[in-house]
Amino acid sequence: MVIRGTAGHVVDDAQRVDSVRTLREFPEVGLNVIEAAHPGPHVTQDQNLERGPMTFIRRFDHVGITVADLDAATAFFVSLGLEADRKMAVEGAFLDTVIGMTDARTEIVMLRPPGGGTTLELSSFTRPDHLPGSPAAPANELGIRNVAFEVHDLRAAVDHAAVNGYGLVGGIGEYEGAWRMAYVRGPEGIIVSLAERIEK
Template sequence: MATRLDNIGIAVRDLDAAVAFFTDLGLTVLGRDTVSGQWADTAVGLDGNHVRIAMLQTPDGHGRLELFEYLHPEAIETEPTRPNEIGMHRVALAVDDLDAALEIAARHGCHPLRGVARYEDAYRLTYLRGPSGIIVMLAEELGRP
């Protein structure tokens, strides 16, 4: 059986703000839609499931991110996850210029949780809190031409 990762889905508080953040970091919008109906209720497991969605893609064409804003049932606010909590908690983006990416993130009010780290001679990286509390890891590979 062949398997491939298709996308990562994340519920957000404000779809437009989340799309703006990720497109400013270089992802492109493949499409937007509003989804509801019996099939959606069955697939997701929520009665009356009704969401606005946007599918984004990384510039290399391999990574996809599906963002969705619940219209019904009402979205449930939770505490933002911490890096050591069990479960899905971050989206990692490889960038060719970490400083430029951090400037873009700062324009959205998003800053590193602690600072920028250097992992040996391989990467400069940081975690930041993106829209709706999403933890985003930005990593610049060192020594790449």
């Protein structure tokens, strides 16, 4: 695998990867590099059974969305308040193996809410060409339909998105006096669910 950052740093899978250095220089993808270079111990089936159900997952790490215009999609989510890491390019044997393609190359940006937490990964492929998605997909189309965020002021967030050309899918709904929620049709048809807790 070859990973290139905007500052020109390169990590190649022919090298021995130092965990601390990799996480410091490539925090967005360092974990993947480390796991590829230092595979964990073999776990037997009996050991898996002892863990019990749903104990393989340690935490919810990120959600990935593939887009054609990485800069425009990044700008949209940054305008809502997410914080973006620097753009990274990923290519090589590791990427090809994981995604099941040959000679692939993608650029990614990781975005996180203020204070940390689950991240959003935006990815745009330079190789191979993108396949068309469903930019006008309705809420009942099969597949991942929305990415959701809690906001401070729903009306202000909706108005801000509208000024930038991103309108509502439907309207602003209220659930049992506890939440207000709206779907915004973001860049490339991504449905972004915005929700505001109603203070009592």
